[in-house]
Amino acid sequence: MKTLLFVCVHNSGRSQMAEAFFNRLAMGRAQAFSAGTQPADNVNPAVSEAMREVGIDISGNKPRALTMDMVEKADRMITMGCGADARSVCPASFIETEDWALEDPHGKPIEEVRKIRDEVKRRVAKLVEEVAPK
Secondary structure, eight states: OEEEEEEESSSSSHHHHHHHHHHHHHTTSEEEEEEESSOOSSOOHHHHHHHHTTTOOOTTOOOOBOOHHHHHHOSEEEEESBTTBTTOOOOOOSSEEEEEOOOOOTTOOHHHHHHHHHHHHHHHHHHHHHHSOO
16 A cells, blocks of 8 residues: 655644545545644644535644654655745655645635645645555
8 A cells, every 4th residue: 555645844734634635535545644844733723624614624633743764654755835935844855755835824814724725635636546546
C-alpha cells in the first residue's frame, strides 16, 4: 500500500486537510499522514470549521513534528505551499516530492479558508486517482 506524507510548516491547516481528504477518498487503498516543520499547538479553528462543513471532523487532530522516520516510510511527499511563503522552511528529502503552492489559511476569514479547502480537495482527489485508483 502506498503511503503519502503531506507537509507544511505548522501542520495546522493545509496538510491536515490534505491528510483527511486523502484518507477519506482513498478508502484504505493507500494512506496518508501529515506533519509540520514547526508544528502549531492545535489545528487552525477555521480549518476545523471548514472541514466540518464537508462532513470531516479534524478538531481532535494534533499537529505533529516532521521526522526523518516519517520521510523514510513515505512513498511520496507533498509539501504544501513551500515557495509560496518565503519564510517557510521546507524539508529536503530523498523520496519523490512535489510542492503544491497553496495559500496558508492562517489568519484568513472562513470564506478564504473554504476556497483553500476546496482546492486541497480537488488536488487530493486527482492524487488519489493517480496512486490508488479504484
